[in-house]
Amino acid sequence: xxxxxxxxxxxxxxxxxxxxxxxxxxxxxxxxxxxxxxxxxxxxxxxxxxxxxxxxxxxxxxxxxxxxxxxxxxxxxxxxxxxxxxxxxxxxxxxxxxxxxxxxxxxxxxxxxxxxxxxxxxxxxxxxxxxxxxxxxxxxxxxxxxxxxxxxxxxxxxxxxxxxxxxxxxxxxxxxxxxxxxxxxxxxxxxxxxxxxxxxxxxxxxxxxxxxxxxxxxxxxxxxxxxxxxxxxxxxxxxxxxxxxxxxxxxxxxxxxxxxxxxxxxxxxxxxxxxxxxxxxxxxxxxxxxxxxxxxxxxxxxxxxxxxxxxxxxxxxxxxxxxxxxxxxxxxxxxxxxxxxxxxxxxxxxxxxxxxxxxxxxxxxxxxxxxxxxxxxxxxxxxxxxxxxxxxxxxxxxxxxxxxxxxxxxxxxxxxxxxxxxxxxxxxxxxxxxxxxxxxxxxxxxxxxxxxxxxxxxxxxxxxxxxxxxxxxxxxxxxxxxxxxxxxxxxxxxxxxxxxxxxxxxxxxxxxxxxxxxxxxxxxxxxxxxxxxxxxxxxxxxxxxxxxxxxxxxxxxxxxxxxxxxxxxxxxxxxxxxxxxxxxxxxxxxxxxxxxxxxxxxxxxxxxxxxxxxxxxxxxxxxxxxxxxxxxxxxxxxxxxxxxxxxxxxxxxxxxxxxxxxxxxxxxxxxxxxxxxxxxxxxxxxxxxxxxxxxxxxxxxxxxxxxxxxxxxxxxxxxxxxxxxxxxxxxxxxxxxxxxxxxxxxxxxxxxxxxxxxxxxxxxxxxxxxxxxxxxxxxxxxxxxxxxxxxxxxxxxxxxxxxxxxxxxxxxxxxxxxxxxxxxxxxxxxxxxxxxxxxxxxxxxxxxxxxxxx
Amino acid sequence: xxxxxxxxxxxxxxxxxxxxxxxxxxxxxxxxxxxxxxxxxxxxxxxxxxxxxxxxxxxxxxxxxxxxxxxxxxxxxxxxxxxxxxxxxxxxxxxxxxxxxxxxxxxxxxxxxxxxxxxxxxxxxxx
Numbered sequence: 003x004x005x006x007x008x009x010x011x012x013x014x015x016x017x018x019x020x021x022x023x024x025x026x027x028x029x030x031x032x033x034x035x036x037x038x039x040x041x042x043x044x045x046x047x048x049x050x051x052x053x054x055x056x057x058x059x060x061x062x063x064x065x066x067x068x069x070x071x072x073x074x075x076x077x078x079x080x081x082x083x084x085x086x087x088x089x090x091x092x093x094x095x096x097x098x099x100x101x102x103x104x105x106x107x108x109x110x111x112x113x114x115x116x117x118x119x120x121x122x123x124x125x126x127x128x129x130x131x132x133x134x135x136x137x138x139x140x141x142x143x144x145x146x147x148x149x150x151x152x153x154x155x156x157x158x159x160x161x162x163x164x165x166x167x168x169x170x171x172x173x174x175x176x177x178x179x180x181x182x183x184x185x186x187x188x189x190x191x192x193x194x195x196x197x198x199x200x201x202x203x204x205x206x207x208x209x210x211x212x213x214x215x216x217x218x219x220x221x222x223x224x225x226x227x228x229x230x231x232x233x234x235x236x237x238x239x240x241x242x243x244x245x246x247x248x249x250x251x252x253x254x255x256x257x258x259x260x261x262x263x264x265x266x267x268x269x270x271x272x273x274x275x276x277x278x279x280x281x282x283x284x285x286x287x288x289x290x291x292x293x294x295x296x297x298x299x300x301x302x303x304x305x306x307x308x309x310x311x312x313x314x315x316x317x318x319x320x321x322x323x324x325x326x327x328x329x330x331x332x333x334x335x336x337x338x339x340x341x342x343x344x345x346x347x348x349x350x351x352x353x354x355x356x357x358x359x360x361x362x363x364x365x366x367x368x369x370x371x372x373x374x375x376x377x378x379x380x381x382x383x384x385x386x387x388x389x390x391x392x393x394x395x396x397x398x399x400x401x402x403x404x405x406x407x408x409x410x411x412x413x414x415x416x417x418x419x420x421x422x423x424x425x426x427x428x429x430x431x432x433x434x435x436x437x438x439x440x441x442x443x444x445x446x447x448x449x450x451x452x453x454x455x456x457x458x459x460x461x462x463x464x465x466x467x468x469x470x471x472x473x474x475x476x477x478x479x480x481x482x483x484x485x486x487x488x489x490x491x492x493x494x495x496x497x498x499x500x501x502x503x504x505x506x507x508x509x510x511x512x513x514x515x516x517x518x519x520x521x522x523x524x525x526x527x528x529x530x531x532x533x534x535x536x537x538x539x540x541x542x543x544x545x546x547x548x549x550x551x552x553x554x555x556x557x558x559x560x561x562x563x564x565x566x567x568x569x570x571x572x573x574x575x576x577x578x579x580x581x582x583x584x585x586x587x588x589x590x591x592x593x594x595x596x597x598x599x600x601x602x603x604x605x606x607x608x609x610x611x612x613x614x615x616x617x618x619x620x621x622x623x624x625x626x627x628x629x630x631x632x633x634x635x636x637x638x639x640x641x642x643x644x645x646x647x648x649x650x651x652x653x654x655x656x657x658x659x660x661x662x663x664x665x666x667x668x669x670x671x672x673x674x675x676x677x678x679x680x681x682x683x684x685x686x687x688x689x690x691x692x693x694x695x696x697x698x699x700x701x702x703x704x705x706x707x708x709x710x711x712x713x714x715x716x717x718x719x720x721x722x723x724x725x726x727x728x729x730x731x732x733x734x735x736x737x738x739x740x741x742x743x744x745x746x747x748x749x750x751x752x753x754x755x756x757x758x759x760x761x762x763x764x765x766x767x768x769x770x771x772x773x774x775x776x777x778x779x780x781x782x783x784x785x786x787x788x789x790x791x792x793x794x795x796x797x798x799x800x801x802x803x804x805x806x807x808x809x810x811x812x813x814x815x816x817x818x819x820x821x822x823x824x825x826x827x828x829x830x831x832x833x834x835x836x837x838x839x840x841x842x843x844x845x846x847x848x849x850x851x852x853x854x855x856x
Numbered sequence: 857x858x859x860x861x862x863x864x865x866x867x868x869x870x871x872x873x874x875x876x877x878x879x880x881x882x883x884x885x886x887x888x889x890x891x892x893x894x895x896x897x898x899x900x901x902x903x904x905x906x907x908x909x910x911x912x913x914x915x916x917x918x919x920x921x922x923x924x925x926x927x928x929x930x931x932x933x934x935x936x937x938x939x940x941x942x943x944x945x946x947x948x949x950x951x952x953x954x955x956x957x958x959x960x961x962x963x964x965x966x967x968x969x970x971x972x973x974x975x976x977x978x979x980x981x982x983x
C-alpha cells in the first residue's frame with residue numbers, strides 16, 4: 003500500500019473514494035436541515051425588530067450564540083461533503099463571529115475606518131459611523147432625487163482619533179462617573195469635559211483631510227470664498243426629534259476655521275442637557291460618539307420647516323410648512339415670526355390655508371464668516387416667503403421623504419439663490435401622543451371599506467402600507483416602479499428587492515417568508531404579505547390600496563384609520579436592546595451573495611452568517627449534482643436498471659427508501675417508492691408526450707402525433723445515452739442524456755416546505771440557432787409560468803424552485819417529466835414563433851387536466 | 857363614579873420590559889406600576905394590593921420566587937404571572953406550585969401577555 007494513503011488512513015483521513023454515497027447524501031441532507039434552522043432563526047430575530055415583541059439582552063445573546071453554533075456546523079458539513087474543499091470558510095466565519103461577540107460585549111459599533119466620508123458615499127447603513135443627520139442627508143442625496151447641500155461627514159473614527167491623541171477618553175469617563183456618583187453637579191461635569199475637549203489639538207491627519215475635502219467642494223463653485231456649516235451628527239441623534247437641538251451648529255465658517263469649529267461641536271456632545279438626556283435614555287459609554295456634518299453654506303433666500311402631518315390635527319390629512327426670509331436658524335428656534343401654509347397631503351397638494359405675517363428681519367450671511375440679523379426690504383415684508391410652485395415642490399418632496407423613511411417627517415429646507423429647494427435635514431416627526439385617533443377606532447372597518455383580500459397569505463413583515471398598486475408582469479421594467487407604490491407580483495423573487503427604497507409594501511401570490519425578499523423587507527421594515535394566491539388577479543394596477551399584514555388584509559382605497567394607527571407606533575428604536583439587535587443583525591442577516599455566478603460568490607465574499615449559509619447551500623447542491631456525474635457509486639447502495647416501456651436506459655441508485663422489493667434483474671416502475679421520481683416518470687410517460695416521430699417532420703404532423711399513441715419502440719436505442727438517477731424516498735438526482743439533449747434534475751420533496759427544492763438544467767439540441775432559441779424561450783415561458791426562477795445562458799436553461807408544498811412540487815416534477823419527453827426533439831419542430839404559444843397552451847392544458855392527480 | 861381600573865405591578869430587572877409593557881397596558885385601560893428592583897417592589901406591596909403581578913423569576917441579585925411567595929402570602933387572591941427566559945423554564949414550572957396563574961417565555965408578543973392578563977382579570981372577576 004502506498005505510504006501516503008496508509009498514513010491518511012491511520013490518521014483517520016478518508017480518501018474521497020472511500021466515502022460511501024449514502025454518507026455523503028446524509029451530510030447533504032444535514033446541510034439542508036442546518037440551512038433551514040439558520041434561516042428560521044434569522045427570520046425570528048428579524049421578527050423581533052418588527053416592534054411587536056418584548057425581548058431582552060439575554061435573548062439577543064442566546065440567539066447569536068445559537069446561530070454561531072449552527073453556522074459552524076454547516077461549515078463542518080460542507081467540508082465533509084467536499085473533502086475539505088471549503089476550509090477557507092472558517093476564516094471568514096471566525097471574523098464575523100468575533101465582530102458579533104464584540105458587539106454583544108458592547109465593545110464596538112459597526113464603524114468605518116475613514117475619518118472623512120463625502121456625502122455621495124454616505125447612506126443610512128452608516129448611521130453608526132456618521133450619525134443620524136449625516137446618514138439621512140446622504141441617503142436623501144443618493145437614493146432620492148432631491149437636492150442636498152454639498153458636504154461631507156467627519157466620522158466617529160475621527161472622534162476616536164481625536165480623543166485618543168489627546169488622551170481624553172479616560173478623563174471624560176472619570177468626570178462622567180463622578181457626576182453619576184453625585185460627587186459633582188452636571189454643570190461642573192459638563193464644563194470640565196468641554197474645557198478638556200477645547201484644549202485638545204485636532205490631529206494633523208484629520209485636519210489635513212478636513213481641509214482637503216472642504217477645498218475640493220469649494221473648487222466646484224465659482225463664488226470666491228464659500229463658507230461651511232459645521233453641525234453635530236451624534237449617534238442616536240435624529241432618530242428621535244426630542245434629541246435635536248441639544249448640540250451645536252457653527253454657521254458660515256471659513257475653510258481654515260473648520261477644525262476649530264469641529265472641536266466646538268464635539269464639546270457640545272457634553273452639554274448638561276445632552277448628558278442628562280443620555281443618562282435618561284440609558285446610553286452606554288461606547289454609544290456616546292460624535293460625528294460631525296460639514297456642509298457648504300447656502301445663502302438662503304428663504305428657509306423653513308415642513309411637517310408632513312399636522313402634528314396636532316393628523317386626521318385633517320394636511321401638512322404644515324412654515325417659512326421666512328433668510329437663513330433657517332432663527333426660524334427653527336422660533337426667534338422670528340414665520341408664514342404658515344397648510345397644504346393637502348394628497349396631490350396636487352392644494353393650499354388650504356395661508357397665514358402671512360409681517361417679516362421685518364431676517365438672518366443673513368456676513369461676508370465670509372459670521373451671521374447678522376438684517377432688515378428685510380420694505381416690499382418683501384408682507385409678501386409670502388414661498389411661491390406657489392415652491393410650496394408644491396416642498397409638499398412633493400415631503401411626501402417622498404415620508405414614504406421613503408416610512409414615518410411622518412420633520413424637514414428643514416432652504417431656498418437657494420436660484421430659487422431651488424434644498425433639503426437640509428429630515429427626521430422623524432413625533433406626533434403628539436393621544437392626538438391621533440385611537441386603536442379602538444379600528445372596529446367597524448369591515449362595513450366601511452371593501453376587502454380585496456382577506457385572511458389570505460402569510461405576513462413576511464408586519465405593518466400597514468397605503469399607496470398605489472403596481473402589478474409586476476413579465477416584461478415590465480422595475481425601473482418604472484413609482485416611489486411610494488405597493489408592489490404586487492406573482493412571485494417573491496429576489497430581483498424585486500431592487501425597488502425596496504421606493505416600495506412601501508409588497509404583496510405576492512407565491513413566496514417564502516424566509517426568502518431573500520422577506521429578509522430585505524424586514525431589514526427595511528416594509529410590510530410584506532406573501533402567498534395570497536390571487537393577489538395579482540384581484541388587485542388592479544394603479545389603484546390606491548391599503549395593506550394590513552397583521553390582519554392579512556388588502557383594502558380597496560386608502561383606509562385612513564389604519565394609516566393613523568401605523569404612525570402611532572411606539573418608537574422602539576429608543577431602546578438599547580433594539581439598537582443592539584439591529585447592530586448584530588447587520589452581521590447576520592444582509593445577503594451579499596445574491597448571484598451564484600457573481601464575482602463575490604466566494605468564501606471571501608461572505609460578510610454575514612446569511613452569506614455563509616447561502617454559499618454553503620449552493621455548494622452543497624452543486625456537489626451532490628457533481629458527485630453523481632463523477633463519483634463512482636459505492637457498492638453499499640442499491641442499484642439496478644429501470645425496466646420500462648420507453649427506451650430510457652436508466653440506472654437507479656437507491657440511497658434509502660427509494661426502491662422496494664428485489665431488483666437483481668432490474669427495477670419495475672411500480673417498485674419505485676421515490677415520490678419525485680414517480681412524478682417525473684408519470685410526466686414522461688404521459689400519453690403522446692414521449693414523441694417518437696423521427697426528426698424532421700413538419701409542424702402539422704407533430705401536432706397530430708401529440709394525440710396519437712406512438713409506438714415507443716420505433717426509435718433506435720442509439721438515440722439515448724446511459725442515464726443515472728440517485729433516489730431516496732424524498733430525493734432524486736437525475737442525469738438524462740436523451741438524443742442530443744442533456745438534462746439534470748435534482749429534487750428534494752418532503753412534507754417540510756422549507757427543505758423542498760427542484761433544480762432543472764437543460765441543454766443541447768441539434769438544430770440551428772433560431773429554433774433552439776425558440777425552444778429555450780418556450781421552456782422558460784412554461785417554467786416561469788409554473789413558478790420556477792429561470793436563467794438562460796445561450797441555449798442552456800437553468801430553472802430553480804424552492805419551498806413549495808409537497809403537492810405543488812410533485813405537480814411541477816410531473817411537468818418536468820412532460821418537458822423531458824416533449825422537448826426531446828422539440829427544437830426541430832419549432833418552425834415558427836407562434837409554435838411557442840401553441841406548445842405552451844398544449845402543456846398548460848395537460849397540467850390543468852392533471853392537477854391534483856399527482 | 858369613576859370606573860374601576862384593574863391594577864398591575866410589573867417587576868423585571870431588564871428596563872426594556874417595563875418600558876414596553878407599561879404604556880401598552882395603560883393604553884388598554886389598566887393602572888400600571890413598574891419596578892426594576894425587588895426591594896422597591898416589595899416595599900410597594902407592603903403598602904397596597906395589586907390585582908395582578910407580572911414578575912420575572914431570575915434577576916440579578918433578586919429572587920423573583922421570594923417576591924412572588926411574599927405576594928401570594930399577603931394577598932392570596934392576587935394573580936401572579938411569571939415571565940422568564942427560556943433557560944429558567946423549569947423553575948417557572950415549579951412556580952405553579954406557589955399558585956402562579958400562568959407563565960410566559962421571553963421573548964413574547966405584546967398580544968400574548970395582553971391575553972394572559974385578560975384571562976387573569978376574567979378569573980378574578982369570576983371569583
